[in-house]
Amino acid sequence: MVDNSSTKxxxxxxxxxxxxxxxxxxxxxxxxxxxxxxxxxxxxxTKSGGVDLITxxxxxxxxxxSAKEIEITESYTATELLSQLADGRLNSxxxxxxxxxxxxxxxxxxxxxxxxxxxxAIQTARELDELxxxxxxxxxxxxxxxxxxxxSFVVDRFHATVGFSEYLRSPPPQEQSALVNLLxxxxxxxxxxxxxxxxxxxxDPENNIFGRSLNPHNTLLTAGGSTGGEASLLAFRxxxxxxxxxxxxxxxxxxxxxxxxxxxxxxxxxxxGGQVYCPFPRYRMPEGILPAAGPMGHSIADLExxxxxxxxxxxxxxxxxxxxxxxxxxxxxxxxxxxIGVLPEDSEYNLHxxxxxxxxxxxxxxxxxxxxxxxxxxxxxxxxxxxxRIAWACYYAGQxxxxxxxxxxxxxxxxxxxxxPHPFSKYPSLVTKEMSLQETASKLGSAIxxxxxxxxxxxxxxxxxxxxxxxGQHTTVPYDEYGMPGYTCAWNVVDYPACFIPYGRASAKSDxxxxxxxxxxxxxxxxxxxxxxxxxxxxITPRFQDEQCLAAAKIVDTVLNSQGAL
Numbered sequence: 100m101v102d103n104s105s106t107k108x109x110x111x112x113x114x115x116x117x118x119x120x121x122x123x124x125x126x127x128x129x130x131x132x133x134x135x136x137x138x139x140x141x142x143x144x145t146k147s148g149g150v151d152l153i154t155x156x157x158x159x160x161x162x163x164x165s166a167k168e169i170e171i172t173e174s175y176t177a178t179e180l181l182s183q184l185a186d187g188r189l190n191s192x193x194x195x196x197x198x199x200x201x202x203x204x205x206x207x208x209x210x211x212x213x214x215x216x217x218x219x220a221i222q223t224a225r226e227l228d229e230l231x232x233x234x235x236x237x238x239x240x241x242x243x244x245x246x247x248x249x250x251s252f253v254v255d256r257f258h259a260t261v262g263f264s265e266y267l268r269s270p271p272p273q274e275q276s277a278l279v280n281l282l283x284x285x286x287x288x289x290x291x292x293x294x295x296x297x298x299x300x301x302x303d304p305e306n307n308i309f310g311r312s313l314n315p316h317n318t319l320l321t322a323g324g325s326t327g328g329e330a331s332l333l334a335f336r337x338x339x340x341x342x343x344x345x346x347x348x349x350x351x352x353x354x355x356x357x358x359x360x361x362x363x364x365x366x367x368x369x370x371x372g373g374q375v376y377c378p379f380p381r382y383r384m385p386e387g388i389l390p391a392a393g394p395m396g397h398s399i400a401d402l403e404x405x406x407x408x409x410x411x412x413x414x415x416x417x418x419x420x421x422x423x424x425x426x427x428x429x430x431x432x433x434x435x436x437x438x439i440g441v442l443p444e445d446s447e448y449n450l451h452x453x454x455x456x457x458x459x460x461x462x463x464x465x466x467x468x469x470x471x472x473x474x475x476x477x478x479x480x481x482x483x484x485x486x487x488r489i490a491w492a493c494y495y496a497g498q499x500x501x502x503x504x505x506x507x508x509x510x511x512x513x514x515x516x517x518x519x520p521h522p523f524s525k526y527p528s529l530v531t532k533e534m535s536l537q538e539t540a541s542k543l544g545s546a547i548x549x550x551x552x553x554x555x556x557x558x559x560x561x562x563x564x565x566x567x568x569x570x571g572q573h574t575t576v577p578y579d580e581y582g583m584p585g586y587t588c589a590w591n592v593v594d595y596p597a598c599f600i601p602y603g604r605a606s607a608k609s610d611x612x613x614x615x616x617x618x619x620x621x622x623x624x625x626x627x628x629x630x631x632x633x634x635x636x637x638x639i640t641p642r643f644q645d646e647q648c649l650a651a652a653k654i655v656d657t658v659l660n661s662q663g664a665l
Contacts (some may be wrong), residue, residue, distance in 0.1 A: 102149055104140060104660030107477060109519050110264040110307070110509060112265075112266070112511070113247050113267040113268065113422045114264055114307055114308050114590055116267075117258070117267055117308060117518050117631045118146060118308070118309075119199050120214075121212070121214070121215055121309075122530040124215040124216065124217065124218070125206070125207075125213045125215055125217065125634030126217065126218075127508075129163055129200055130207070131202075131204070131207045131208075131349070132469070134580060134642065135161065135266060136207060136208065137373075138160075139152070139155075139157045139160060139208060140157075140211045140318065141206060142150075143632060145319070145577065145630070146255070146627045146628070146630045147317060147319050147320065147627065147628045147629070147630070148277055148319055149314075149317040149318040149319030149320060149576075149600045150207055150317070150318045151315075151316055151317055151631075152209070152316075152318065152335065153315055153316055153334070153335070154464065156173075157204070157208060158204050158205075158336065158492055161204045162524045163200055163203070163204060164197070164200055164201060164204075164579060167193070167197075168193075168196070168197035168200060168201070169388065171189070171193065171194055171197040171198075171477065172336045172337070172339075173186070173336055173451075175339070175394055175446075176339070176369075176396070176398045176399075176401050177244060177340040177401040177402050177404060177405075178192060178398065178404045179245075179446065180244055180339055181240075181242070181244055181404065183556055184242055184243040185237050185239070185242060186245065186637055187231070187342040189243075190226055190228045190231075190243070190525075191224035191225075191227045191228050191231075191243030191244075191260045191288060192221060192225050192226075194224070195220050195221055195223075195224035195245045195288050195290060195373065196221055196224075196242070198245040198290065198292075198338060198339065199217040199220060199221065199245070199290055200331060200334070201203045201336060201337040201374075202217075202247070202291055202337035202338065203215075203217070204337070204580075205315070205332050205335040205337035206337075207600070208313070208315070208316055208317070208335075209313040209314075209322075209331050209332075209335065210294065210309060210310045210311060210312050210313060210328075211294055211312045211313075211327075211328040211329075211332045211335070211337070212291050212292065212293055212294065212309070212328065212332070212341070213250040213258075213260065213292045213293060213294050213305075213308075213309050213328065214250070214254065214257040214258060214259075214291065214292040214335065215291050216254070216257060216289070216290060216291065217290055217642070219290075220245065220288050220289065220291075220313070220417070221289035221367075221527040222289050222308070223288050223289075224243060224245075225575075226605065227242060227243050227286060227288070228243070231243075232235060232241070232535075233244055237286060237407070238285075238286035238408065239284060239285035239286035239287075239412070239627065240283075240285055240286070240404075240408040240411055240412075241282065241285040241286045241287040241306065241408050242286030242290060243286060243287075243288060243427075244287055244340065244589060245287075245288045245290050245339060245340075245438065246282060246287045246289055246290075246339075246340050246341065246342065246660045247287065247290065247291050247293055247329060247332055247333075247337065247338040247340075247341040248279070248289060248291075248293065248329075248338075248342050249288075249290070249292065249293055249295060249325075249326050249328075249329050249341075249344055250262075250292045250294060250295050250328070250375075251274045251278045251280060251299065251344060251345045251374045251375050251376070252279055252292065252294065252373075252374055252461075253272050253274060253373055253374065253375060254275055254276075254279055254292065255273060255274065255275050255287060255392040255544070256271050256272075256273070257271055257272075257292070258270065258271050258272075259300055259374075259375040259378075259471065260306075260308055260375075261290070261295055261298075261375050261376065262294075262295055262297035262298065262299070262305075262307070262308060262376070262513075263297065263308075263378050263508065263510075264295060264307060264308055264380055264508075264509075264510050265378040265379075265509070265510075266369040266375070267308070267618075268515050274373065275373065276370070276372065276373035276374050277370035277371070277372040277373050277414075277417040277418035277421075278370040278371070278373075278392055278417070279367060279373075280344065280407075280417055281370055281409060281412050281417045282342075282394065282649075283415060284398045285293075285296055285408050285412055286377070286414060286557045289337075290329050291466075293312075293326070293328030293329040293331075293332055293341065294309050294310075294312040294327060294328025294329075294442070294603055295304070295324065295325045295326065295327065295328060296324045296325050296327070296513060296516075297508075297512065297513045297516060298377065298504075298516060298601060299324070299325040299327070299349070299376075300325065300347075300494065301324055301513070301515040301516060301579075301581070302321060302323050302324040302325070302348075302353075302356075302510055302515070302581035302584065303324055303327070303484075303513070303514070303515040303579050303581060304321075304322055304323070304325065304327025304328050304331070304351050304353075305513045305514070306323045306513060306576075307510050307513070310639075311578070312327050312328040312612060313331060314331060314357055314543045314575060314578075314633070315331055315334045315335045315357070316334060316358060316631070316633070317575070317631065317632065319577060319578075320356070320575040320576060320577060320578075320628075320632060321575055321576060321578050321579070321580070321581055322327040322334075322357055322575075323353030323354055323355065323356030323357065323575060323581070324352060324353060324355070324358055324581075325344075325350060325353075326341075326344065326349050326353050327353045327356070327396055329341040329342075329343050329353065330343075330353030330354055330356060330357035330359055331353075332359075332397060333337065333357065333359045333395055333396065333397070333544075334358060334359055334447065335358035339396070339397070339401070340394060340395075340396045340401055340404075340405060341394070341395040341396065341557035342392060342393070342394060342395070343361065343392070343393060343394075343395050344374070344390050344391065344392050344393075344403075345363040345373070345390065345392075345393060345587075345591065346388060346389075346390040346391075346494075346588075346591055347388075347490060347494070347587060347588040347591055348363075348584040348586075348587025348588055348591070349394050350362065350373070350395060350599070350617055351437050351571075351587045351597060351637065352364050352571060352581070352587060353355040353364060354395060354568040354570075354573050354601070354635070355574070355575065355599060355601070355634075355635050356574075356575035356599045356632075356633070357575075357614075357633070358395065358508060358633035358635075359395055359396065359397065359601065360396050360398060360401070360402055360595075360598070360599060360600060361393070361394070361395045361396075361402075361598070361599045361651065362393045362395075362402040362406070362596070362598045362599070362600070362652075363391050363393050363591070363596060363597045363650075364391050364392075364393055364406065364593055364596050364645045365390045365391065365422050365596050365642050365644075365645055366389035366390065366594050367389070367391075367418075367420050367422050367594075368391070368406070368409075368410075368414075368421070368422065368424065368643075368645055369393060369409050369414065369421075370392065370409070370414045370417045370418035370420075370421050371389065371390060371391065371392045371418065371420065371421075371547065371601040372417075372418040372419075372420060372421060373418075374430050378549075379507050379508075380591075384458065387444065387493040387496075387540075387543065387544075387547075388493050388494070388547070388588075388591050388592055388594075389590075389591075389594060390489060390591075391594075393595070394406065397485040398650060399600070399652050399653045399656050400653070402598065402649060403649045403653070406580040406645065406646075406649065407426045407428070410424070410425060410426035410449075411426065419630075422466075422643075424643065425436060425505060425526065425645060429644065430648045430660045432564060432647055432651050432654065433565055433650060433654065434627075436463075436468075436469045436470045436471060437470045437471070437564045437565060437651055437654060438470075438471045438562060438565075439462075439465060439471065439472055439560075439563070439564065439565055439566070439567050439631075440460055440473045440475050440557070440558075440563040440565070440566045440567070441458075441474050441475060441566075441567050442474060442483075442566055442568035442569070442586075443471065443474070443475055443476060443477045444458075444477075444569075445476060445477070445482055445483035445484055446484075447482070447483070447484035447585075448483055448484060448487075448572050448583055448585055448586070448621070449572075449614075450565070450569055450572055451572060451573040451574065451610075451614060451624040452610035452612060452614065452624060452626075453573075453603070453604070453605035453606065453609075453624075453629070453632070453634050454569050454570070454571065454572065454573055454634055455569075455583070456603070456609065456610060456634075457569075457602055457634035457635065457636065458567075458569050458602065458636060460568065460602075461602055461603075461636050461655075462567065463657055464658050464659060465567070465655065465658055465659075467562075467611060468568075468658045469545070469623060470658075473561050473563065474601075475557065475561070477567075478553070478557075479530060480549070480550070480553040481550060481553040481554050481557060483585040483586055483589050484547055484585060485550060486550060486588060486589035486592045487546060487583055487585035487588060488501055488528065488529055488583075488589040489529060489543065489592050490549060490585075490589075490591065490592055491553045492528050492529045492530045492539070492543055492546075493543050493547075494538065496530065496540070496543065497536055497539075501516065501517070512563055513577075514579045515518060515579040515581075515621070516577070518579065529543065529546055530542055530543065533616075536540055547592060550592055550593060551589065551592070551593045551594075554593050554595075556640075556646050558641060563640050564640075564642075564647070564651060565639060565648070565651045565655075566638075566639040567636055567637070567638060567639075567655070568586060568589075568590075568597075568636065568637040568639060569585050569586050569636060569637070570586070570587075570601075570634065570635035570636055570637055571584065571587060572585070572621070573624065573629075574605050574629050574632035574633060575624060575629065575632045575633070576622040576628075576629065577628060580622040581622070582621040582622050583621060586637070587637070589641055594643070595639050595640060595641055595642055595644075596624060596639070596641050596642075596644065596645045596648040597637050597638070597639045597648070598637065598641055598648055598649060598652040599635055599636075599637055600635055600636055600637070600638065600652060600656050600659065600660070601633050601634075601635040601660070602634060602635050602636055602660060603635070604631050604633060604634060605626075605629045605630055605631060605632040605633075605634060606626075606630060606631075606634065607626035607627050607630040610624075610626055611626055612624075612626070613625055613626060620622040636655070636659070638651050638655050640654040
């Protein structure tokens with residue numbers, strides 16, 4: 100890591116004070132001793148030498164959770180918790196306290212949290228219980244449910260640093276993101292925010308304020324990004340339902356890495372306004388790739404529950420950019436076999452053996468279940484490689500160099516940024532530095548339209564219901580090695596909804612052959628290192644067919660994962 104502390108020498112003091120504040124917001128009786136933390140994290144339980152905090156039952160061994168709290172955090176999906184909260188079998192104080200305590204354990208073992216507001220959350224839960232007791236009804240569709248948020252969402256009186264110490268120089272914001280207001284109106288209990296990479300443009304959740312978030316399934320492999328802290332918390336069962344954002348795969352990449360479910364909706368189906376970005380002025384493509392906010396959870400039903408709740412609360416009232424489309428639950432897809440287009444493996448970015456095996460097995464299972472498989476042929480006009488080139492040019496148009504960025508920030512860059520922004524392709528960029536911003540915007544706008552047109556023709560000509568795609572080129576990998584996110588960013592380029600479903604695991608026995616990287620920024624496939632890592636697939640539908648996407652994902656998930664939730 101390069102140290103440029105001479106520019107702004109007080110960033111370390113800002114960080115130290117904020118870290119102290121973060122620790123103080125966790126009740127003292129929930130703090131683990133150094134010896135406890137050492138005991139819970141010292142034993143190697145994976146071939147790579149990392150610790151699997153899930154199979155070693157670290158949460159239970161911390162001895163902070165009661166039997167009832169373990170049951171609440173482990174035995175129910177968010178949808179099931181909402182049902183029990185609505186009929187009085189559970190109360191919000193008990194549920195919120197259980198998840199706050201488990202999140203506190205997760206934080207001390209994986210550094211997955213940023214802002215902590217457990218005390219405020221339990222008070223909110225108490226008020227919701229009093230409302231239920233006095234009026235016999237719930238406040239809204241998310242009544243009493245604890246929900247965690249990616250750090251970029253703004254919650255009144257708490258910082259939203261997105262990994263920049265620069266934001267600590269100003270008082271906490273007094274306003275809130277549009278989605279935060281909507282969730283609170285829906286009866287949700289917001290209790291913490293989760294870690295992201297510095298700049299939110301790498302797949303490794305690390306920054307100088309909150310450190311690196313660890314993957315609870317293997318602490319030596321990345322949790323993914325940019326919504327990596329959220330995925331880590333969910334995988335540890337420290338949250339029943341979380342919210343992330345996605346512009347290149349930032350929901351789906353960490354969902355793959357941590358083995359949870361994640362959904363990137365069509366942009367502006369969920370309020371996105373009022374979030375925090377880079378604290379320095381930046382040029383943004385006027386007609387580029389739109390980010391989307393979406394849910395992450397433990398089942399397809401949880402993702403659907405979130406989308407239904409948001410849609411029911413007229414999101415346009417909270418964010419003027421939101422489209423006002425009611426959630427249509429008349430799912431015709433459940434009444435007939437699906438017609439599934441299978442995304443071909445991109446010759447520019449070959450799949451690692453575990454992902455190829457998972458994809459092939461998924462296609463075979465769906466065919467056996469009676470669904471029609473349409474194997475799409477490789478076509479450069481709609482290839483993953485082309486999408487990556489378009490995306491890279493859009494993301495970095497008008498952006499500073501790494502050296503310029505470090506000078507502006509006045510603090511060290513994290514390791515994955517020092518490697519320089521992902522070039523996303525072996526081929527030259529679609530734009531050059533000699534082009535004006537207007538020429539760049541025009542060229543990329545045309546490229547996006549042409550790419551979307553190619554996918555539209557493919558969909559219509561093949562009469563597809565969904566496209567089934569790999570969750571990524573590879574599984575989770577060691578820190579700072581995540582490669583090209585083309586298999587996810589392709590759907591951001593065309594703004595199609597995409598749902599990630601965990602399916603299968605890497606196996607050194609079944610996938611024994613090591614494979615060298617096909618480009619300098621791609622990770623090698625190392626069988627022993629990623630043994631046991633999660634694999635998975637994506638279900639994709641065209642723009643604004645979000646309801647159909649989740650309905651189809653539920654069908655696919657039922658075929659692939661008999662229990663429907665992990």
